[in-house]
Amino acid sequence: MRLFTLKYFTIHSLTCLVIALLTCLVISTPTLASSGNYLNHKLADDSVVITTDSVTVTLSAYGESAIAVHYQNLEDKLPASHLPSFAIKENAHNSKFVIKEDKDQLTLTVNKLSAVIKKTPFAISYYQKNKQQEDTLLIAEQQGFFRDTFVEEAEKIAVQGFRFHLNDTEKLLGGGERVLGMDRRGHSFPLYNRAHYGYTTQSEQMNFSIPAVMSSNKYIVLFDNSAKGYMDLAKKEKNTLEFSAIAGRMAYIVFSADTYPKLLNNYVDVTGKQPLPPRWSLGNYASRFGYRSEAEVRNTVNKFIDLDFPLDALILDLYWFGKDIKGHMGNLAWDKNAFPEPEKMISDIKEQGVNTILITEPFVLSTSGKWQDAVESQALAKDAQGKAKQFDFYFGNTGLVDVFNNKGQQWFNNIYRKLYQQGVAGWWGDLGEPEVHPSDTLHTLSDGSVVNADAIHNVYGHQWAKMVFENQLTMSPDQRPFILMRSGFAGSQRYGMIPWTGDVSRSWGGLKPQVELSLQMSVLGMAYTHSDLGGFAGGEKFDQEMYIRWLQYGVFQPIYRPHAQDNIAPEVVFHDKRTQDILREYIKLRYNLLPYNYTLAYQNSTTGMPLMRPLFFEQQFEESSAQAVKDKLENKANLTAFDNASSYLWGDAFLVTPVVSADVSSVAIDLPVGVWFDYFANKNEPSKKYQGNQTINLPTSLERLPVLVRAGAFIPMNDDIQSTQDYDASKLTLHYYADDSVATADYEMYEDDGKTYQAIEKGLFELLQFSANQQQQQLSISLIRKGKGYSGMPKERNMTVVIHNITQAPSKIKLNNKVIKTGLWQEKSNTLTVTFAWQHQPITLTIQ
The missing domain is CATH 2.60.40.1180 (Golgi alpha-mannosidase II)
Incomplete structure (x- = not known):
């Protein structure tokens, strides 16, 4: 059964070059390249275009407080520098700048955010106006951008990037999925989406990079570049934030606000808001690697119903199109030996309230039944000779669907269309980093231009989600799409993407970082980030306590989806009676909370507010004076909440502290201000009340997840149901x-x-x-x-x-x-x- 551990672990030899390349980047010492001296500026629609003697810089305002900056070098341009913004939503409307100029500087202001442009030498600093209408410095460029080179296989590779001044005390979140601690200042890491199989309490590189940071000083910097690169958060050089990439746009966006929720709102106003998901997606899923037959699917659904466990979806992994792990990827058609009547199966379990979700991968093996069709349809990414690019990885010899190419999209969409007509309700996009993506793979963009893999690697999953999302709406304009994917980019939320945290170890070590991962993704727009409940990878025997604790936590997680290798059953219905009896009440609670959870989804879709919220969102500095601002910047204000990955808020009402270690009888909880009640108090006694703004030790047992509810909270609930079909x-x-x-x-x-x-x-x-x-x-x-x-x-x-x-x-x-x-x-x-x-x-x- 350990064969399964190779599913996502095998790395193509060319991918290893990525690591070497990124290592070169990290140890390289960049040379500051002056952006020259200001010559002139002009208005182009609502944007301001500045010309220096070295670069052209375009500044555009969006929303209430966001400024996008795009540098275009007048000399040697990076490969694929013509690429569009993938981060900014389609049809985004510019706001208007208020422009002031004197002999030394040009100031562009949108609402409370100003870009102050020093003319000689050219550089931009960003200021936020406080309640006293005083300008506070947020972040400043270090002399524009930098250039550097490194040598790979006797070839000089050029990189460009940006360096910014940080203040001494600010904390930084960001970078997407990593396990580094909440405050990521002092870390340097690659920006290259790559699976980390079986990770636990440390990971510098995972499936979903977001090239952005959120500062405790209430600003976000998003580097709008899709290429292979890295970020250094004041590790290499004190008080310096550095971004670099080997290709793509040299662009970034600065967002600011008075509060953290408003800052996130400003961010999603520009990058896009998550569409409201179907209500059934908030229910319970049956999922494993994987169901091998129609009979197994039917038996599993019936077992949930017979044992009184609500269920809304069943996910089929790769066995739906082939009996073996290897050799079949790309078939994307039912294996009729194992699934003789798939349409009837889908229809029958739908009548029982269960939706069918299918895995799809972007790889088409040369041994699959669709290889020749994909080649003839020109659906695959190409090599330098214009032929379908072929390479080997764990599953076999393969090509990669070019989701950027109109022909690749049409081919892939036709497959989705046929499956949707059979009754499939949702899509699981797997391996979408892509897991193996040789650098010399060529992709054709919609404008006909050709770029190599490194230039657009980090937006492959993003583009794939967009394709599936738009195709689904073409097929059924009134139905909400469901798209589960493990890789994407800044702004992927606007395509309804629901990410998960990859192939986590089935262990306590795998459970420990899950709050950190979801919170880090949520504060940069990806609010439905969740984990394979119970853990995915490995495990020699069933650990009842760890499993129960993980699934208890899942009740207060955006998506409730146990999933794992099937050497140990991920579904609760296949475990002992005590495990079932404990978790039945929690899964039913998940359904009881549907009105509350659905409202959280509404709040996210309208404001960007996450379902899981970090405790520092409670901490709003009262900027009633210039001294208060100064105190905050000097770290006299309490910033410890930024480091808290032990507890989080589920909406506004609940404070949740998952149990992530064995044999725990109580947990320490830092309470926000206010009064808090023990949510899981015995029904025959009053809920114990705690005064906030202190650390408490809350008793726990295997049957009891540490959850508190805020005084003044309304919590709407509904009765027990078998599925959301009965809502x-x-x-x-x-x-x-x-x-x-x-x-x-x-x-x-x-x-x-x-x-x-x-x-x-x-x-x-x-x-x-x-x-x-x-x-x-x-x-x-x-x-x-x-x-x-x-x-x-x-x-x-x-x-x-x-x-x-x-x-x-x-x-x-x-x-x-x-x-x-x-x-x-x-x-x-x-x-x-x-x-x-x-x-x-x-x-x-x-x-x-």
Whole structure:
């Protein structure tokens, strides 16, 4: 069974050159190349084009506070310097600069962000205006860009990049998927998407690079370059951020804001927002490497149902198109021996509430049934002679679909179209780094230009996702696409990409970095980043405790998808009764929380706010004076929350601390300000209350995940269901966590039909707005419905309102000032439950 460990581990010999090349980059000492002296500037639409005696620099403003900068060298240009921006969303609209000029400098301002351009020698510094309208330096170029060369196989390779000044104390997140700790200052790493099989607590290079950093000083710098390169975050040289690439655009974008959530909002306004996923994608998945027959698929689905486990999707790995691991990749057609009636199978399990997702890879083996067709259709990337590029890797001799080429897209899309017509509901794009991508592979872009693999390696998965996304909408314009992929680029979220953290070790070491990985990706737009629950790679025997802890954590993770090599079953239904009994309650809770989780998806799609949120998002510096700004920059403000990868916020209500070690009886938790309740307290006793802004030790057991809920939180929930196919919007349980410390609280729940594409943009939704007001001996909870609604929206809701921390029986309960008798106070748990029918008129529940 250890054969499976080779699936993603084998590296083609040419890929090894990448590592050597990147090592050269890291140890190379760059030479600053002056960007010359300012000569003139002009307006081109809303952009400003500056000419110096060395470069042309184009600055464009986007959104509220984003400035994009594109350098074009007047002398030797890097290969593929003509490439477009892959990071900036399609049809992005420029904002207008306010322009000021004197003899020494040119200042371009959009909202509170200014680019101050020193004329001689040319360089750009970026300032953010604070509440006192004073300019605070965020980051500054070190004399424009630099050039360097290194020697590879007797050939000089040119690189160019940017260097920026950092201040002494700021912390930096970014770079995408790496396991380096939350604050990545002091690290240098390659920008080259590459699988790291079986990683645990350290990894400098993984599947999904994002060439960007977020600073504790509330700015983001995104390097808008798709080529092989690297970033150095003040490791090589103190207080210097460095980016370099061997090809592509020399461009970057600076974003700024007053708060971290607003900063992320500004980022996704430019790079694109994640479309709302189908509601079923928030449910439970059955997945393994892999189901080998139609009978196994049917038996697995039935076992979930028989054992009372909700299920919404089943994912088929590569055995759907071939009985062996090797030799079949590229067939992309059902193996009829193993799956004799795939359309009926898909239809039958769909009736049981289960959607079918298929793996697809971009590699077409020369031994596959579609090789000749792919060659004749000119669907594959080419070699220098214009023939289909062939190379060897673990799965066999292969070519690579050219997803940049119109012919490659058409060929691939035709395959997706046939499978979609058979009933397939979602797509899994695997090996999309691409896992093996020889440097001399040539890709043809839509404009007819040809570039080598190194120039666009990091956007292969990004382009693949775009192709699948647009093709899906062509086939079914009203249906939300589902696209699971492990590799992409800045802005991939706008194509509905759902990434995962690669082939993690099935061990405690594999579990430990998962919060860090998801948070790092989430703060740069990829909010659905999640892990193979339970771990993927290796494992000699079933570790019950580790497995349970990982799947408990998954309840508060964007996608609930256990997946692994099948020497140990990844599905809970194939384990012992105790494991099942513990995890059944958690998986059912995942479904109970659908109204809350779906609202998180809505918040992400409208603002970029992640589902999993780092604790420093709670930490908003009060910039009430110039001294406060100075204190922040001198690190007198507390920045320790930036280092916290132990706990995170699931939405606004929950504080989650996964258990990532064996035999743990309590966990240390740094509480944000406010009052917090133990969410998993015994139902027959009041939830223990903790004052925030301190570190506590919260008891835990194998049955109990450490989760706290914020005082003043509303949590909408629904009843148990077998799948989201049974979701009933006409019933709603609304929990409210009352406390004297919270005088007022507000919450907005989003609801639609769960499937219509662009429901938000089309206005096909409703918003249920809940507010609480607590004064002395009276608590009022108001309910208001807004929005034009959607097909199937309930005309009336059966409401169950559960109010926590009610320490004595109420003397009177009123509904719109009419006394009602439906309240039930539980002395043991200090909860009050009130039921009533709501016809969506404004209504107020008053507790006295």
